Amino acid sequence: MVDIATRVYNHRWQIDPIVRSLIDTDFYKLLMCQSVFRHRPATQVTFSLINRTKSIRLADLIDEGELREQLDYARGLRLTRGESTWLRGNTFYGKRQMFRPDFMEWFEAFRLPPYHLEKRDGQYELTFEGNWPEVMMWEIPALAILMELRSRAVLRGMKRFELQVLYARAMTRVWEKIERLKRIEGLKIADFGTRRRHGFLWQDWCVQAMVEGLGDAAQGGSFTGTSNCLIAMRRDLEAVGTNAHELPMVMAALAETDAELRQAPYRVLEDWHEEHDGNLRIILPDTYGTKGFLQRAPDWLAAWTGIRIDSGNPFESAETAISWWQSRGEDPAKKLVIFSDGLDVAQIEALHAQFRGRVKVSFGWGTLLTNDFRGLVEEDELSPFSLVCKAVAANGRPTVKLSDNPEKATGPAEEIARYRRVFDVGAQTASPVVV
Amino acid sequence: MVDIATRVYNHRWQIDPIVRSLIDTDFYKLLMCQSVFRHRPATQVTFSLINRTKSIRLADLIDEGELREQLDYARGLRLTRGESTWLRGNTFYGKRQMFRPDFMEWFEAFRLPPYHLEKRDGQYELTFEGNWPEVMMWEIPALAILMELRSRAVLRGMKRFELQVLYARAMTRVWEKIERLKRIEGLKIADFGTRRRHGFLWQDWCVQAMVEGLGDAAQGGSFTGTSNCLIAMRRDLEAVGTNAHELPMVMAALAETDAELRQAPYRVLEDWHEEHDGNLRIILPDTYGTKGFLQRAPDWLAAWTGIRIDSGNPFESAETAISWWQSRGEDPAKKLVIFSDGLDVAQIEALHAQFRGRVKVSFGWGTLLTNDFRGLVEEDELSPFSLVCKAVAANGRPTVKLSDNPEKATGPAEEIARYRRVFDVGAQTASPVVV
Numbered sequence: 074m075v076d077i078a079t080r081v082y083n084h085r086w087q088i089d090p091i092v093r094s095l096i097d098t099d100f101y102k103l104l105m106c107q108s109v110f111r112h113r114p115a116t117q118v119t120f121s122l123i124n125r126t127k128s129i130r131l132a133d134l135i136d137e138g139e140l141r142e143q144l145d146y147a148r149g150l151r152l153t154r155g156e157s158t159w160l161r162g163n164t165f166y167g168k169r170q171m172f173r174p175d176f177m178e179w180f181e182a183f184r185l186p187p188y189h190l191e192k193r194d195g196q197y198e199l200t201f202e203g204n205w206p207e208v209m210m211w212e213i214p215a216l217a218i219l220m221e222l223r224s225r226a227v228l229r230g231m232k233r234f235e236l237q238v239l240y241a242r243a244m245t246r247v248w249e250k251i252e253r254l255k256r257i258e259g260l261k262i263a264d265f266g267t268r269r270r271h272g273f274l275w276q277d278w279c280v281q282a283m284v285e286g287l288g289d290a291a292q293g294g295s296f297t298g299t300s301n302c303l304i305a306m307r308r309d310l311e312a313v314g315t316n317a318h319e320l321p322m323v324m325a326a327l328a329e330t331d332a333e334l335r336q337a338p339y340r341v342l343e344d345w346h347e348e349h350d351g352n353l354r355i356i357l358p359d360t361y362g363t364k365g366f367l368q369r370a371p372d373w374l375a376a377w378t379g380i381r382i383d384s385g386n387p388f389e390s391a392e393t394a395i396s397w398w399q400s401r402g403e404d405p406a407k408k409l410v411i412f413s414d415g416l417d418v419a420q421i422e423a424l425h426a427q428f429r430g431r432v433k434v435s436f437g438w439g440t441l442l443t444n445d446f447r448g449l450v451e452e453d454e455l456s457p458f459s460l461v462c463k464a465v466a467a468n469g470r471p472t473v474k475l476s477d478n479p480e481k482a483t484g485p486a487e488e489i490a491r492y493r494r495v496f497d498v499g500a501q502t503a504s505p506v507v508v
Numbered sequence: 509m510v511d512i513a514t515r516v517y518n519h520r521w522q523i524d525p526i527v528r529s530l531i532d533t534d535f536y537k538l539l540m541c542q543s544v545f546r547h548r549p550a551t552q553v554t555f556s557l558i559n560r561t562k563s564i565r566l567a568d569l570i571d572e573g574e575l576r577e578q579l580d581y582a583r584g585l586r587l588t589r590g591e592s593t594w595l596r597g598n599t600f601y602g603k604r605q606m607f608r609p610d611f612m613e614w615f616e617a618f619r620l621p622p623y624h625l626e627k628r629d630g631q632y633e634l635t636f637e638g639n640w641p642e643v644m645m646w647e648i649p650a651l652a653i654l655m656e657l658r659s660r661a662v663l664r665g666m667k668r669f670e671l672q673v674l675y676a677r678a679m680t681r682v683w684e685k686i687e688r689l690k691r692i693e694g695l696k697i698a699d700f701g702t703r704r705r706h707g708f709l710w711q712d713w714c715v716q717a718m719v720e721g722l723g724d725a726a727q728g729g730s731f732t733g734t735s736n737c738l739i740a741m742r743r744d745l746e747a748v749g750t751n752a753h754e755l756p757m758v759m760a761a762l763a764e765t766d767a768e769l770r771q772a773p774y775r776v777l778e779d780w781h782e783e784h785d786g787n788l789r790i791i792l793p794d795t796y797g798t799k800g801f802l803q804r805a806p807d808w809l810a811a812w813t814g815i816r817i818d819s820g821n822p823f824e825s826a827e828t829a830i831s832w833w834q835s836r837g838e839d840p841a842k843k844l845v846i847f848s849d850g851l852d853v854a855q856i857e858a859l860h861a862q863f864r865g866r867v868k869v870s871f872g873w874g875t876l877l878t879n880d881f882r883g884l885v886e887e888d889e890l891s892p893f894s895l896v897c898k899a900v901a902a903n904g905r906p907t908v909k910l911s912d913n914p915e916k917a918t919g920p921a922e923e924i925a926r927y928r929r930v931f932d933v934g935a936q937t938a939s940p941v942v943v
Contacts, residue, residue: 076511234720238683241676248673285669 090146091221096302098213101314107176110206119466122199126458130195135222143218148185212462216268227454250418251286262436263313264299266443276443315355326467354378359477361496367397375401379409385477413437440508457508526656527582531737533648536749542611545641554901557634561893565630569661578653583620594741647897651703662889685853686721697871698748699734701878711878750790761902789813794912796931802832810836814844820912848872875943892943
């Protein structure tokens, strides 16, 4: 039976919104936002959308009016009562009241700030300027909107059964990956795929498939949760994630001297150390080169729970971390290593085989979980690409990221050179950035 | 929005019926029924369900209570007003009022007659006895019910996403077949897959995929229609089909002498000749051996529109038909050859390549369109199998079918021997019966 009221209601839709909730975002954004709100609320930042895959001309594919409608819709969002209750009442990482009342009050009144949009050379220049805690909240919805508008643009011309078969193929692919993952004994893996997902419904499907296939870790399974707060809330899963490059990048840009610059990445983690413990004390060491970061790290950092490896050769980086812990008198077997850079099943298998037992291994699986449509349409128009939304300036100064892969470096060339000198970054191996 | 009334209504279902309409059957059943109703209404027949794939122990798989519920549900069905209107008002094979008013009156009052069900050796013995026009109507619903109950039994233990991925895989497979068929220039193909379908919804999906992929022949596409009347009505497609083995089998069983027996297959077609013309004049020559049938055929049969090839080597049978037409002074290029025996895409491609241009080629694609789940579940428990429902006796005498493949022969051994002698059937090549 058709529910007539629903059909009539749907007729009135002006758009089919992509981002429908302020918590359709990564959990670590909220953790970082709270930290920034406390320590650096007045910092002026600029975030900018950067498409690292220049061959995909987003401004030719996506209608500007549609993009504005979606961004405007997101600007109209407010935290709902249920979302607020969940954030205030839920246990995250075993801790109640992870979000402090003053932050929650701010968040309940929050709306996404204005955006600036221009077309240039077939790409969109989408930037956000203002107070750091507000601007940073654009990152995930902006990416998710662009990614899904691109999917919609490609799918627009397809007929009904073609679409159904496309999704049938994509589902089969995800399931085959899950079936392979099932065979990895002791696996721990989470969904980190919000930002570059094919679409919201698709991410939601993938997460549910992970739950059914691998089992929720809360019931002894391998699936440890999702970075997406909305999906975590709706599906009663763990929301997972800790911190990201934007913290050291902004702090580094604010440094007045080279000496301060050199200390900036540790200053960030001092704040974090004070606020969090346990599984939230995860080092993200690659912003200005993993090796140097660890060599110069204070001893209290070696006592942290683990490390997240997000660029460079992950096998080498994990070995580096193990050696570092050993050199600091720590037992690597008690440490957590989270791999999260462009993972797919074969690499997950290989990393797990190499490190299982030596450290606690965990995976944050992103784009190739929630957006693997490679080869499924003609001219491969649905394959994922490398879209990021980064802090590009703080209080008027440019930010810099080096990472362990020079292809992922961002910032003005002369600043990159200065950072490489200050952080004593030697030769790096470039590898192509796929997603 | 959930439609509460629908949910509450669904709660009351005692069963989820498999056959929900008396026209969820093959079109040729109705054509044959009308012919039988006119010429032989009082003939007493027995139809029996035979599982030629003994390794599949249906009585172990399918609960007897469930089977009885489904059969009883089918017995409760009556032709609806809309179905009656469609049968009376529609144009079939270009002809209005294909079904005569006296037949329609009878059909409007019709219910499926009683059945007799027993278990033996892990199989169900399901038989139907009574007047031919009534009993014959059980064939397709009985097969569809058993096939779908078997699917349901195998699928019962599967989880939600497993099921979704199973269907995703099956859809992908059907679509890949359709994409191959798309490339065959001048293809004409119909769905003949009702009787051994995976399930009703699945057949309906496959038909719609054929329409989208190949295009409706009414609009210049390659898909010429479906044998399923209900789907044809709902999807506004051609209902297709002509006649089957049961006509010559029953007529042969009624023959009093060997001479009458020898003439029986032609007697059937005399009736048909009188009732139908054009594309409904299709010879099904293999009941007692194609070669002998054609050699002894009267000349008026050579003037018929075409031939359907349903057993034996289809390449050889089509060549036999071509030679026969030539020997009778007919132009094969004007004749229709319908292939319908256990087809899949590779064979369709090969047959089309060999016969296109020499005759008008057409395909009736059955089980491997609507039930190809081979290899998709563990132990291949969903692969199709060879279930038939045949006339086994007429007025107390056993029926016999020889066909062009001795593996498909049915009837008592001594009667088979007699028929082979009477119809002068020489050596035959056995080939395994898959579907």
